[in-house]
Amino acid sequence: MKSIKHEERIQTVCLLFLSAIGIGFALFFLKPVLIPFVLATFFTYCLLPIIDLLRHYLRAPRYVAMIVTFLLGCILLALIGFLIAASGGQMSTYGGVYQTQFMQLLDKFMVSLPFERFGVHPDDLTNSLLNNLENVVGRVVSGTISSIMSVISNGLLVLIFILFLLMGRTAGEGATRGILGEIEMRIKRFILTKVLVSILTGIFVGVVLTILSVPFSFVFGVLAFLFNFIPSIGSVIATLIPLPVVILNPELAMPTKILAIALPGVIQFSIGNFIEPKLLGRSLDLHPIVILMSLIFFGIIWGFIGMFLATPITAVVRIIFEKIEITKPVAELLAGRVDALVTEVKDS
Numbered sequence: 001m002k003s004i005k006h007e008e009r010i011q012t013v014c015l016l017f018l019s020a021i022g023i024g025f026a027l028f029f030l031k032p033v034l035i036p037f038v039l040a041t042f043f044t045y046c047l048l049p050i051i052d053l054l055r056h057y058l059r060a061p062r063y064v065a066m067i068v069t070f071l072l073g074c075i076l077l078a079l080i081g082f083l084i085a086a087s088g089g090q091m092s093t094y095g096g097v098y099q100t101q102f103m104q105l106l107d108k109f110m111v112s113l114p115f116e117r118f119g120v121h122p123d124d125l126t127n128s129l130l131n132n133l134e135n136v137v138g139r140v141v142s143g144t145i146s147s148i149m150s151v152i153s154n155g156l157l158v159l160i161f162i163l164f165l166l167m168g169r170t171a172g173e174g175a176t177r178g179i180l181g182e183i184e185m186r187i188k189r190f191i192l193t194k195v196l197v198s199i200l201t202g203i204f205v206g207v208v209l210t211i212l213s214v215p216f217s218f219v220f221g222v223l224a225f226l227f228n229f230i231p232s233i234g235s236v237i238a239t240l241i242p243l244p245v246v247i248l249n250p251e252l253a254m255p256t257k258i259l260a261i262a263l264p265g266v267i268q269f270s271i272g273n274f275i276e277p278k279l280l281g282r283s284l285d286l287h288p289i290v291i292l293m294s295l296i297f298f299g300i301i302w303g304f305i306g307m308f309l310a311t312p313i314t315a316v317v318r319i320i321f322e323k324i325e326i327t328k329p330v331a332e333l334l335a336g337r338v339d340a341l342v343t344e345v346k347d348s
């Protein structure tokens with residue numbers, strides 16, 4: 001009996017592996033449709049509380065609540081698109097200034113290191129590093145901008161998906177139960193919390209940098225809002241981006257420069273390590289390594305937008321695996337509970 005169960009587990013693992021490969025290819029080739037659909041699905045979860053408020057507290061008819069919510073969603077999407085476009089336009093206008101300041105900061109850092117003791121000329125190393133870094137940064141920035149602009153250009157498709165998802169939601173009666181109900185509850189909680197926390201992060205960072213008279217403070221606030229959706233590494237990137245502008249700005253005094261570097265870092269650290277975990281709790285229940293691997297995987301197949309969607313998609317997969325008996329060990333592995341997995345294997 002044990003040998004039969006062992007063979008079934010091996011077959012299940014092999015089938016899961018082959019299915020993962022097939023799903024990966026499908027996600028890559030269908031990304032022009034899947035990305036707007038997934039974005040519309042997650043944005044719909046943000047709008048569901050408005051429908052509940054209109055129907056249960058204001059006693060609005062079902063389709064009136066849906067239409068009002070859809071119009072509010074259009075306004076919010078237009079506002080987000082305007083903020084991203086405005087910040088991108090400002091960054092492209094003054095991108096040469098920022099790049100020059102970044103290169104000057106890197107040049108000063110390289111010159112300060114004792115490379116001559118090892119027989120390496122600082123200028124040669126600096127020029128080589130700057131050229132390679134400029135190419136890498138250029139590709140990353142162009143890829144990011146193209147990904148965001150592609151989503152904005154497909155905004156009509158996102159709105160159509162949102163409309164039909166809201167219509168399907170309002171057509172049903174009562175709360176969703178079972179696996180779908182748990183997925184909806186956890187993902188809705190995650191998305192709403194993440195959006196509110198990201199908005200607060202962007203506002204705090206933008207206001208602090210504006211008060212300290214740091215150039216591009218609006219852009220850095222929008223970037224802090226966007227990168228906060230990427231777990232772990234997003235807050236680090238958002239904190240490091242303003243460094244060249246802050247350090248090399250001659251109009252800023254040294255205490256102001258220290259505050260401009262320290263305060264956004266404190267905001268990112270406090271929100272990311274204290275406020276957000278308490279609000280989210282165990283709604284996702286994913287190990288940090290799993291989150292990092294999902295960021296890499298979806299970043300490869302869907303680009304920059306995939307890094308935003310990686311965590312909630314992986315959480316959905318874990319919840320589904322947890323509810324199916326034969327895939328429950330995989331859910332435990334995604335949650336980082338290896339001890340429970342080892343115990344289950346020994347018992348079988």
